[in-house]
Amino acid sequence: MSEINNNQFSEVFKQEAEELLINIEECVLDIENDPHDKDAVNRLFRAMHTIKGSGSMFGFDEIAKFTHHIETCLDEVRDGKVAINKDLIDLILASRDQIMAMLDGTNYDIQTNESIIAALQCLMGKPQETTTDHISGQSQTASSQSQLHKYQIHFDAPANIYNSGMDPILLLEELGEMGQCQIISNFSRIPSLENLDPESCYWSWQINLETNSSITAIKDVFIFVENQTDLTITEMPLDQNISASVEDLSITEMEVPKLGDLLIKKNIINHETLGKALDKQKSVHKRVGEILIEEGKVTKEEVEEVLNEQGQIKEKQSSVKQESVRVSSEKLDHLINLVGELVITQAQLTQISASHTIAELAKPAEEIERLTADLRDSILNIRMMPIGTQFNRFRRLVRDMSQELNKEIELVTCGAETEMDKTVIERLADPLVHLIRNSLDHGIESPEVRQAAGKPRGGTITLSAAHKGASVVITIHDDGKGLDKDKILAKAISKGMVAPDTELPEKEIYNFILAPGFSTAEAVTNISGRGVGMDVVKREIENLRGKVDLTSEKGKGTTITLTLPLTLAIIDGLLVDVDGDNYVIPVSMVEECLEMNQGIVALSDDRNLIQVRGELVPYIRLREIFNIPGAYQQIEEAVIVNCNDSRLGIVVDHIIGDHQTVIKSLGKMYKDITEISGATIMGNGNVALILDISGIMDTAKNNICCTCA
Amino acid sequence: MSKVIMTADDSASMRQMVSMTLKQAGYNVVEASDGKDALGKLNGVDMLITDLNMPNMDGIELIRQVRSKPEYKFMPIIMLTTESQDNKKMEGKAAGASGWIVKPFKPDQLIAVIQKVLR
Numbered sequence A: 001m002s003e004i005n006n007n008q009f010s011e012v013f014k015q016e017a018e019e020l021l022i023n024i025e026e027c028v029l030d031i032e033n034d035p036h037d038k039d040a041v042n043r044l045f046r047a048m049h050t051i052k053g054s055g056s057m058f059g060f061d062e063i064a065k066f067t068h069h070i071e072t073c074l075d076e077v078r079d080g081k082v083a084i085n086k087d088l089i090d091l092i093l094a095s096r097d098q099i100m101a102m103l104d105g106t107n108y109d110i111q112t113n114e115s116i117i118a119a120l121q122c123l124m125g126k127p128q129e130t131t132t133d134h135i136s137g138q139s140q141t142a143s144s145q146s147q148l149h150k151y152q153i154h155f156d157a158p159a160n161i162y163n164s165g166m167d168p169i170l171l172l173e174e175l176g177e178m179g180q181c182q183i184i185s186n187f188s189r190i191p192s193l194e195n196l197d198p199e200s201c202y203w204s205w206q207i208n209l210e211t212n213s214s215i216t217a218i219k220d221v222f223i224f225v226e227n228q229t230d231l232t233i234t235e236m237p238l239d240q241n242i243s244a245s246v247e248d249l250s251i252t253e254m255e256v257p258k259l260g261d262l263l264i265k266k267n268i269i270n271h272e273t274l275g276k277a278l279d280k281q282k283s284v285h286k287r288v289g290e291i292l293i294e295e296g297k298v299t300k301e302e303v304e305e306v307l308n309e310q311g312q313i314k315e316k317q318s319s320v321k322q323e324s325v326r327v328s329s330e331k332l333d334h335l336i337n338l339v340g341e342l343v344i345t346q347a348q349l350t351q352i353s354a355s356h357t358i359a360e361l362a363k364p365a366e367e368i369e370r371l372t373a374d375l376r377d378s379i380l381n382i383r384m385m386p387i388g389t390q391f392n393r394f395r396r397l398v399r400d401m402s403q404e405l406n407k408e409i410e411l412v413t414c415g416a417e418t419e420m421d422k423t424v425i426e427r428l429a430d431p432l433v434h435l436i437r438n439s440l441d442h443g444i445e446s447p448e449v450r451q452a453a454g455k456p457r458g459g460t461i462t463l464s465a466a467h468k469g470a471s472v473v474i475t476i477h478d479d480g481k482g483l484d485k486d487k488i489l490a491k492a493i494s495k496g497m498v499a500p501d502t503e504l505p506e507k508e509i510y511n512f513i514l515a516p517g518f519s520t521a522e523a524v525t526n527i528s529g530r531g532v533g534m535d536v537v538k539r540e541i542e543n544l545r546g547k548v549d550l551t552s553e554k555g556k557g558t559t560i561t562l563t564l565p566l567t568l569a570i571i572d573g574l575l576v577d578v579d580g581d582n583y584v585i586p587v588s589m590v591e592e593c594l595e596m597n598q599g600i601v602a603l604s605d606d607r608n609l610i611q612v613r614g615e616l617v618p619y620i621r622l623r624e625i626f627n628i629p630g631a632y633q634q635i636e637e638a639v640i641v642n643c644n645d646s647r648l649g650i651v652v653d654h655i656i657g658d659h660q661t662v663i664k665s666l667g668k669m670y671k672d673i674t675e676i677s678g679a680t681i682m683g684n685g686n687v688a689l690i691l692d693i694s695g696i697m698d699t700a701k702n703n704i705c706c707t708c709a
Numbered sequence B: 001m002s003k004v005i006m007t008a009d010d011s012a013s014m015r016q017m018v019s020m021t022l023k024q025a026g027y028n029v030v031e032a033s034d035g036k037d038a039l040g041k042l043n044g045v046d047m048l049i050t051d052l053n054m055p056n057m058d059g060i061e062l063i064r065q066v067r068s069k070p071e072y073k074f075m076p077i078i079m080l081t082t083e084s085q086d087n088k089k090m091e092g093k094a095a096g097a098s099g100w101i102v103k104p105f106k107p108d109q110l111i112a113v114i115q116k117v118l119r
Helices: A007-033 A038-057 A061-078 A086-104 A110-123 A168-178 A215-221 A259-265 A271-284 A288-294 A300-319 A329-356 A359-382 A388-404 A422-443 A447-452 A485-494 A506-514 A534-543 A598-603 A693-708 B012-024 B035-040 B059-068 B086-095 B107-117
Strands: A149-156 A179-186 A204-211 A230-236 A384-386 A409-414 A419-421 A459-468 A471-478 A547-553 A557-565 A570-578 A581-586 A590-596 A609-612 A615-621 A636-643 A646-652 A654-662 A676-681 A687-691 B004-008 B028-032 B047-051 B077-081 B099-102
Touching: A007 A038, A007 A086, A007 A388, A007 B012, A038 A061, A038 B012, A061 A086, A061 A110, A086 A110, A149 A168, A149 A215, A168 A179, A168 A204, A168 A215, A168 B107, A204 A215, A215 A230, A259 A271, A259 A288, A259 A300, A271 A288, A288 A300, A329 A359, A329 A654, A359 A384, A384 A388, A384 A422, A388 A409, A388 A422, A388 A459, A419 A422, A422 A459, A422 A471, A422 A534, A422 A557, A485 A506, A506 A534, A506 A547, A534 A547, A570 A636, A570 A646, A570 A687, A581 A654, A590 A609, A598 A609, A609 A646, A615 A636, A615 A693, A636 A654, A636 A693, A646 A693, A654 A687, A687 A693, B004 B012, B004 B035, B012 B028, B012 B107, B028 B035, B035 B047, B035 B059, B047 B059, B047 B107, B059 B077, B059 B086, B077 B086, B077 B107, B099 B107
Parallel strands: A409 A459, A581 A687, A615 A646, B004 B028, B004 B047, B047 B077, B077 B099
Antiparallel strands: A149 A204, A149 A230, A179 A204, A384 A419, A459 A471, A471 A557, A547 A557, A570 A581, A570 A654, A590 A636, A609 A615, A636 A646, A676 A687
């Protein structure tokens, strides 16, 4: 078995252990909420146990050793010998973090191991014992002694030996493998046929064995039967040679047996009949079963019975394969890319079939269109994960931080089953941590302040997720003091972000929080105010093509709403045309489309402004941004986009229409081009660039400013 | 026809390791993630290798239930366990297990034990 390399499993183990550690955290927090939660204790124990067991299997001996101590302690907890208190909870959480660090293998401190173990043993009320290694005890190992021994073994198999699935023959064979072996069977106890119980064993054996192995190795052979049988092993002086042969265990490939073979096996037909039927089959194109029935060789029932058996064998084989698999996300990405290509090629096919109006071609083309759509949806679905995995991380965060801050804060989550793209979920982690930290630190007041304000002492942070059309809405709500409008405005004025006497709507004032370098916290605490501001959150969410909204009510709390696309791989776009080239504008940003004739353009008097529903909106021509030569169209069209609550008209030659498309990145070479976020390939093979609206907004602002100046 | 061996373990890495080892040795493998899962997939299995600590239904109960079915009365069952303590082993034996392997073990030890109880 040397091909089996433990390394190939260590990655799997790491993944699994990380999942288990998350589980452990949940369990511990559940136990903290309700110390009588027996189920949680059991789950916790099991998770630790699995880490220990699998860890020792795949060479993570340190982890296994360490976990062993925790497991021992948890076992006592399970038996009610050790009480559940805060110390224990803290210790288990600490050891969980320690295991995490050990898994990483980078910077963990072995001293911490010792101190956690010592503290656990202290809890168990035990003096610190020298750490004996329980787990490396291996009953199967044979000591390697090179000296030749001769043994006489008497083995009297118990009558019920078959009932535990043991076959004594196999034990004898194993003895045979150990060296020269002579086996003498004693069947004198076998009763007469009418008294014979076929499920009982009546044999006993005398075995003369000449081997290099020690007496313990021989006992190991009988390890599974040892305590229920009459076994005597005596060492004999070496004298004569004994011999025995060992049957080879040959394993043939598993395949579905043919109907004919099964019928022969059941003695329903013979080889000759089957041969004739098979010959006939070549000329009449019927199933063997049908031919045999027609010829009256077998009955219909017999064939059905055999077919049933054949089915069971097939089922048995397929059930081996019905397991879930872990694949690296790299492979998935590749698959998604391929499907993207397929979608494009399919679109080409549809276009060709439409232009040729060939009935024979139209049908398969439509079929392929349907299948491709199905395929794309299922592939994208593979990447979908419930967001709950992220949510659970925050329970620990909230617990630890509220202790640190001396606040009583509870985290309520809902919609944990909401599914979204794995990448989005992963990239959401940091922004969410930041937002929750903010709520904990700035949002929720200390218990005393809350009490004085007539609120319950304990604060609540609600984290929820829900589907809304093609996007997922995540809200973080706290019932804290809310945002201080005046303070924010004052800060904004002092920073020169806004003129001192401006009247601003509430929403815009809150939005200052999302600006870079804006913090109203007086002091930098351990938890927030350390530079990574809300602007980072906002940027990250926008990179995910999402948006951040803030609402707040003074004294009642703050709600932050994140709206995110379900997946990053596909974009709902509006396809537009400039000078025969196609561009895609993300539909999520489009507010409306309108026609711009020269009259409207003239009205704006070269100030690049158009009137949209009574409001003036600046516009910019895509031709200008990208320096596309050629005259403006007589009638142009403008797409009004909204990004960060400011609006801009993007003027194009034509609007073609809605276009759902797979995003392709442009590669590193073009990463500095802010106006374009990616590209897609059209049905006709042309490339369409996907516009980055916020990038264009920035460019447009500069342009407009330039023209103003 | 090669034998079908079921591995019941809640640890995916253990399952994968056992199943890979068995497959390389030419066996067919059915994987089950806990006792309940295992009971549902028993059909056609020639041998069972089970962990003891599992959610939903633990290994001991699984062994008991499997043994109570007449068609599996003589099927070899191996416990895969870290409990080197005798009480668990004895409990398992009393429930009807054929034998045990203590983790950690090497793949060829597993194969040796399987060949010991299975032909």
